[in-house]
Amino acid sequence: MLAQHPARLVQHAFEQSQTGMVLTDAEGRIVLVNDAFCRIAGSDRGETTGWAIEHFFVSLSPPSRLPTSMDRATGEPRSWQQEVLCRQSNGESVPVLMSVDALLDDQHVVHHLLYSFVRLSASAGELPNDRHWIHIDSMTGLPNWLLLRDRLSHALAQAERADTTLAMLFIDIDRFKAINDAVGHLEGDRMLGEIARRLQQEVRSKDTLARLGSDQFVVLLEKDGTAEAAQAVAERLQEALEPPFTSGDRYLLVTASVGAALYPGDAEDEETLIAAARSAMFTARKKGPGRLAFVDHRLTSRLKEKHRLEGLLTEAIHMPDRHFVLHYQPEFDRHTLQCTGLEASLRWKHPDRWQHPPYHYLESVARLGLGVRLNRWMIQTAIAAHRQWGTDHSPLGKLAVSIQLCEAHLAHDTYDHRPLDHFLQHQDTSTFEWLALKVPAQCLGSDLEMANHMLKRLEQLGIRLAVGELGSDPVDLAWLSRLPFRKGTIDAHLTTAYRDGLRLVEASCRMLNALDIEPVITGIDDEAVATLLESTSCRLVQGNLYCPAMSADAVAQWLDEHPPLTDET
Structure with missing residues (x-):
């Protein structure tokens, strides 16, 4: 019976597929979802239709850009895949393989996008490569405190052997709670993902950008940990946040207070180095939004005590x-x-x-x-x-x-x-x-x-x-x-x-x-x-x-x- 109605067959396959399926318009606004996606995202259909698809996942790597028009001569891809985290209603985030296919019209212009979401889980329900996910911040895909501590411990040991310096930048997004309250937590989470992506683009591959939680990030500068290098990186990070962030029809300006601490001048161990950078951040915040401050050595001494x-x-x-x-x-x-x-x-x-x-x-x-x-x-x-x-x-x-x-x-x-x-x-x-x-x-x-x-x-x-x-x-x-x-x-x-x-x-x-x-x-x-x-x-x-x-x-x-x-x- 269904074979006589191909459109119904396609609709039936879309609805009953165990793969999460989402159809969006060319701008990424959700037009249609199936039940499998609702289960993955922890939302019902009424909470998804009309929303931007980016609201429901956080990328673990810089996203590939899909052009809105295709020219056969360019040979540009019509689809891509990447690992993402889908945030569920209970606050948990699950790893998903996301595939995106462009649907083109006769002029090879994208008129819709088809997203497919497959949960990355083994037969027993465990996450693949558990150690990887344990060390990843589920909101932004950045290293979390566990991975940062491991890298910092290794970097300190190496710096001590080579008699070199390290720098730690502690980044706090100014007034982010007020922004979060204004746009809603779901949109706030998306903004954190975008903030993380902008910051990541300004960090060298040999350095580590990690998220400590909430709206706080740290950058570990390993090879060139001088005060001059720390200042240069901090300025680049602050400049990366200058372009307004968009939320619906709103344009939101975001700044960050940055504190810098140096090894071994300001601290000689993991905890004290991060604490010193945090105290410098508070000093920067007192000066006004979007400022940078280095460690006050008198404050550092009191902090150690x-x-x-x-x-x-x-x-x-x-x-x-x-x-x-x-x-x-x-x-x-x-x-x-x-x-x-x-x-x-x-x-x-x-x-x-x-x-x-x-x-x-x-x-x-x-x-x-x-x-x-x-x-x-x-x-x-x-x-x-x-x-x-x-x-x-x-x-x-x-x-x-x-x-x-x-x-x-x-x-x-x-x-x-x-x-x-x-x-x-x-x-x-x-x-x-x-x-x-x-x-x-x-x-x-x-x-x-x-x-x-x-x-x-x-x-x-x-x-x-x-x-x-x-x-x-x-x-x-x-x-x-x-x-x-x-x-x-x-x-x-x-x-x-x-x-x-x-x-x-x-x-x-x-x-x-x-x-x-x-x-x-x-x-x-x-x-x-x-x-x-x-x-x-x-x-x-x-x-x-x-x-x-x-x-x-x-x-x-x-x-x-x-x-x-x-x-x-």
Whole structure:
């Protein structure tokens, strides 16, 4: 029956073919697709018709150009093949062999294009040459971080042996997120592919252009890694982006900020070289769009120290008993100078560290996402110490012990999927009446509802709650009045940090008193500040002037000579 209708037979073959088939007009706008292509592209027919075919794939090599008119004398090809990546609706990209055939009219002018897409997979469904695809960025077809790291490691070893230089360019597309939001993610992906192609055309074959992710690329210049060569290549890359990009009827201007780092002058290993180039890129960005900057050696030195510090901290936090110890600083009633409580503070056993106050390192800990782990070790250590004090009938066991929490500890999605109250319920202690947890005021600026639920659950366990670092960050007073805080700390340094610092401290004390929250002025380290604060309405004080933080044994010995106020417990 079908044989009697060739047109129907062709249509039937087109529709039921397991090869993805697309018919476009001469400009590449989709006219017709079959189901196999829809499966490959992860789209339905309504989402494909009328779109440019380039929206649905990314080339892994510079595309061959098919002329729109054919002359038999020229002998130009009427078709070509190349490997491409088709982006699916789930975000995955699949490798496909794409064939393109030109359909010509009687004058040998292209009137339609026929695209065929065949997935490159073995019988078991695995990608051919898996190692190749593992090292390729699926969006642009460029080397990814894995391949870049391999090439960079080899290039550094070779440069060290030959005593030559390398250069690394870190490229960030300016305001690409705004462009992506304006044109849509599918069109943004296509633009990234076009950006990659333009950049690739300006890079020598002996160099490596790789995509790190998002809108960031790097170029490794191996043979001629001088500052002059890096500048010349960077200028060519920026010039390649100058012609406007088209998106429908829009013309979009794209610029890039480029940072350059040199080996061995700026860095001597893979991670530091890329990090130095990235920091230079941020410097370039501050100058304005489309700028180039080299490494600031002072910044590079600080960057090296930062990476070293973070490496040491990461190691220490995963073995905290070996690297950390808790010290305890007394809190006083300033009228009687009797101890009313203790605050646990962290000390790093590393002999060359902790030259700065603890908060200096806690910021790095939070940036590494390790704050919850360290907090939990501090709590467990304090619980063990308090249990021992009780066994020894030490007066320390009669004092409240305060521990500052990191912001991440108020969340429910902690690294071990145990919210703070669940963690505390499994600790070896009969009561939490002695434990005070201090929440930094800045933690109350985001999800107050979530914080409120967690704090009330902690209060139900008998834990005392405090809010810290008041006065320097805005706090919603209505919310503060609803949260179950019993104490609030104010840093004495506010008196010198602001012109009306003393009035700010006193206003904070009065505010807390009005909310039935006991104010505590902390950080009183010299007599002049203490004298200045005598006029405030705050009863409780803390600082090195009165007593520094000490080990548990030292504070026990100190406490024998300074009995605590037992009515505070």
